[in-house]
Amino acid sequence: MALLELEEVRAGYGPTSVLHGIALEVPEGGVVSLLGANGAGKTTTLRAITGGVRWTGDIRFRGHSLRRMATEEIVRRGIAHVPEGRGICTELTVDENLRLGSHLRRDGPEVKKDYDRVFEYFPVLKQRRRLSASTLSGGEQQMLALARAFLMRPKLMLLDEPSLGLAPIIVRSIFEIIRSINETSQVAVLLVEQNARIALDLSMTAYVLEVGRVAVHGAAAELRGDDSVRRSYLGY
Amino acid sequence: MQEFLQQLVGGLAIGGIFASLALALVLIYNAMGLVNFAQGEMAMLATFVAYALVSQGMSYWIAFPVTLVLAFAGGIGVQRLVIKPVERAPILTLVIITLGLATLVNGLAGFIWGYVPRSFPSPFSSESVDLVGVFVSYRDLGVIAVSGIVLLAVYLLLQRTTVGLTLRAAAHHPEASRLLGVHVSWMLALGWGLASAVGAVSGIMVAPILLLEPNMMQSIIIYAFAAAVLGGIESPPGAVVGGLIVGVTINLAGAYLPFVGGDLQLAVGLAIIIGVLILKPNGLFGRAAVRRV
Numbered sequence: 001m002a003l004l005e006l007e008e009v010r011a012g013y014g015p016t017s018v019l020h021g022i023a024l025e026v027p028e029g030g031v032v033s034l035l036g037a038n039g040a041g042k043t044t045t046l047r048a049i050t051g052g053v054r055w056t057g058d059i060r061f062r063g064h065s066l067r068r069m070a071t072e073e074i075v076r077r078g079i080a081h082v083p084e085g086r087g088i089c090t091e092l093t094v095d096e097n098l099r100l101g102s103h104l105r106r107d108g109p110e111v112k113k114d115y116d117r118v119f120e121y122f123p124v125l126k127q128r129r130r131l132s133a134s135t136l137s138g139g140e141q142q143m144l145a146l147a148r149a150f151l152m153r154p155k156l157m158l159l160d161e162p163s164l165g166l167a168p169i170i171v172r173s174i175f176e177i178i179r180s181i182n183e184t185s186q187v188a189v190l191l192v193e194q195n196a197r198i199a200l201d202l203s204m205t206a207y208v209l210e211v212g213r214v215a216v217h218g219a220a221a222e223l224r225g226d227d228s229v230r231r232s233y234l235g236y
Numbered sequence: 237m238q239e240f241l242q243q244l245v246g247g248l249a250i251g252g253i254f255a256s257l258a259l260a261l262v263l264i265y266n267a268m269g270l271v272n273f274a275q276g277e278m279a280m281l282a283t284f285v286a287y288a289l290v291s292q293g294m295s296y297w298i299a300f301p302v303t304l305v306l307a308f309a310g311g312i313g314v315q316r317l318v319i320k321p322v323e324r325a326p327i328l329t330l331v332i333i334t335l336g337l338a339t340l341v342n343g344l345a346g347f348i349w350g351y352v353p354r355s356f357p358s359p360f361s362s363e364s365v366d367l368v369g370v371f372v373s374y375r376d377l378g379v380i381a382v383s384g385i386v387l388l389a390v391y392l393l394l395q396r397t398t399v400g401l402t403l404r405a406a407a408h409h410p411e412a413s414r415l416l417g418v419h420v421s422w423m424l425a426l427g428w429g430l431a432s433a434v435g436a437v438s439g440i441m442v443a444p445i446l447l448l449e450p451n452m453m454q455s456i457i458i459y460a461f462a463a464a465v466l467g468g469i470e471s472p473p474g475a476v477v478g479g480l481i482v483g484v485t486i487n488l489a490g491a492y493l494p495f496v497g498g499d500l501q502l503a504v505g506l507a508i509i510i511g512v513l514i515l516k517p518n519g520l521f522g523r524a525a526v527r528r529v
Contacts, residue, residue: 050415071414087412089405100405100416103398152416
């Protein structure tokens with residue numbers, strides 16, 4: 001049984017339907033990327049998983065259907081969603097943002113270890129702990145969002161375009177850290193990306209969406225090697 | 237000089253009362269971008285509850301916390317029953333609903349207790365104490381102390397506890413908070429409960445001065461609006477500073493400006509609202525509203 005399973009998922013906003021029956025799976029501890037052009041439905045797929053948009057079909061997490069569940073309940077079951085735009089609370093300090101990530105945890109000593117790891121990954125966050133999160137640069141905000149998601153100790157992370165708007169060197173270091181989180185903490189990752197090349201490097205499997213449907217899916221290495229797929233869907 | 241200092245202390249005492257009610261307004265404004273026009277009436281109702289408890293023979297210092305707990309529960313009840321069903325409605329609808337709520341609560345209190353002003357007990361003696369040459373009444377000092385403790389408690393709750401953190405996150409960033417597992421809807425209810433309890437403090441503190449009757453808070457709410465607007469409507473510390481400034485200002489204006497006296501103090505409060513909105517619409521502690529278009 002996969003950690004996350006989507007079956008015939010249809011979703012949309014009001015009368016506009018965006019997803020026309022998506023099926024995908026994220027295995028336990030796996031990294032799966034969701035690729036495709038603007039408007040293909042990548043973000044909507046993530047939003048459906050955490051209950052941000054109404055859907056039909058079925059979405060199961062660890063075998064339990066997420067139908068009709070409120071976002072906060074879904075999240076409490078172990079899904080950390082870093083949304084489009086990063087979802088940083090700019091009214092709060094860096095430290096308060098991190099504490100929001102760990103506020104539901106009761107395993108005190110483990111939380112402390114995780115903070116140490118977060119500051120190892122992102123030393124800049126330690127320096128800026130007391131500052132308002134609104135003073136962080138785009139790259140630092142992405143780091144904060146990732147750190148906060150890590151502190152939730154999720155089984156699955158949904159990452160919506162972590163590379164958006166960032167300098168290539170920062171993108172590379174952020175993806176290194178995503179890889180490290182996945183490998184050392186067994187956190188599965190469902191990654192939405194425009195930057196197909198870097199996403200495929202990190203993933204085991206990938207799904208390519210085209211106007212609300214899965215156009216192609218398979219092992220990341222295969223998709224990377226397939227010239228026609230690359231040219232028609234991935235644009236590099 | 238002495239008289240000036242006495243007026244100053246009196247102003248701080250009444251300012252603490254305004255600050256409590258202004259803080260209640262700010263808490264709700266932060267949670268839903270809306271001024272709760274029923275805040276004063278809810279405080280008045282809570283004061284009548286305290287009055288009923290004390291007249292049943294309950295000691296003042298027991299009736300006081302019991303009333304705050306009841307006001308807290310009442311605030312949560314109002315949010316769940318009245319506000320939540322319409323929380324996605326346009327802002328004007330919500331404004332009308334809080335105005336309606338104010339009228340309803342006012343009428344309810346009048347129906348139960350009538351409109352004859354009643355004297356409300358104060359736990360502090362009306363004698364004065366000589367503080368290095370300035371005579372200050374125990375009543376003023378008591379009011380300053382009680383408001384100070386309540387405001388400090390709210391500050392610690394919001395800034396130093398996890399509940400306070402999630403409350404602030406839910407108020408400012410509901411979508412992001414949901415994704416972090418915060419029960420946003422319950423946090424908003426908690427905000428209403430907290431606002432209702434803090435507002436009740438202002439009612440209980442002002443009742444011995446004004447006499448208790450259903451329209452008691454109608455001038456106080458104007459001063460509280462002035463305080464909240466002066467502080468920047470979104471800022472809890474701003475509400476407190478604004479409350480103290482408004483309190484001192486109207487007290488000094490009443491004492492030293494012969495044409496103001498006791499009658500035109502309310503006009504001073506309204507003048508502060510208008511002046512701030514014209515000259516510095518974001519108040520002392522507010523930030524300029526920036527919106528991407």
